[in-house]
Amino acid sequence: MRKSTLILPIAFVAVIVALSSVFVVTEKEKALVLQFGKVVAVKEDPGLAFKIPLIQEVVKYDDRILSLDTPELQITPLDDRRLVVDAFARYRITDVNKFRQAVGAGGIRTAQSRLDSILRAQTREVLGSVNSNDILSVDRAALMKKIRDGAAAKARSLGVTIIDVRLKRTDLPPENLKATFGRMRAERQREATDERARGAEAAQRVRAQADRTVVELVSDAKRQAEIIRGEADAKRNAIFAKAYGEDQEFFQFYRSLSAYRNSLKGNNSTMVLSPDSEFFNYLKTATPE
Structure with missing residues (x-):
């Protein structure tokens, strides 16, 4: 009975120690196995592992890819x-192992604080060596790669590998936005004024060319009209001359009728002529013999 009483506590303690x-x-x-604060073993493979109870302790670190957001940083480019x-x-x-030696018991929090300092310093160094247009352009992958490489070299002493660095936002400070927008607006207005001036100049050239073309076309049309009119008058005179030569009496009669038509227009035509004037020869009634 006394032995049973002793065995149970011993068995219980043995189980606790084993667990x-x-x-x-x-x-x-x-995981790291520490003995009195010193690293005595590194466990990187998944599975069961052992340590000496009460003497050794286990510290575990995340083996996944971690993220770090840096606070807003004001930089001054070239x-x-x-x-x-x-x-x-x-x-x-x-x-x-190197990570534990670098950050001690501070762990991830201490590491991120030191990584933040490294990233901020490297970002200032890289972005401060180029113009703002290079930073604000869409093609800034080379700058991010340069920041990553520089920060990765400095982070190796922490036992950390920096995989990637990205610039989420690159903006002007709020106090500079208004002035920048004002300069952009003035520049666009100047460009618009230049464009309007060039358009007005081009329009003036087009109008001048159109006016010149109109004058040339009208002058040419008048010249051709005068030529056609002269040719028509010449043909008419030739026809009249031929008709006059063939029948002088009929030609005189035709000319008299034209004179009557041109002279006796309207209802109030008044002419003062001698009754025996030749003008009325074809209006007189022939006296029967």
Whole structure:
């Protein structure tokens, strides 16, 4: 009975000790086994692992790709045009032993603080060496790659690999937006004025050319009309001359009728002529013999 009483507590303690000596490492994490604060083992493969209870402790770190958003940062490019930059990075803990030595018990929080300082310094260095137009253009992948490479080189001492760096936003500070918009508006107005002036000049040239063409066409039409009129008059005179030569009496009669038609127009025509004037020869009644 006394032995049973002793065995149960011993068995219970043995189970507790056995359970506390076993830990699990998943595929999402890596683990360090510490003994009195010093790293004695690194567990990177998933599965069961063992440690000495009460003497050793286990510290686990995330093995996935982590993200870090940096606060807004004001930079001054080469053209002294201040910009507000908002960036983020993707990183991964690749050397947990070096990571532990670099950040100590601070863990991820301390690492992110140091990574933030590295990213901000590298962003200032890279973006401060180019003009603002290069930063604001859509083709800025080379700048992001340069920031990533520089930050990655400095982050290796932390046991961290920086995978990617992206610029989420690159804007002008709010106090500069109004002035910038004013300059843009003035520039567009100047361009519009230049375009209107060029349009008016082109329109004036078109109108002048059109007026010249009109004058030339009218002059040519009048010249051709005079030629046609002269040719027609010549043909008419030739016809009259031929008719006069063939029958002089009929020609005189025709000319008299034309004179009567042109002279006796309207209802109030008045003519003062001698009764025996030759003008009325064809209006006189022949006296029967």
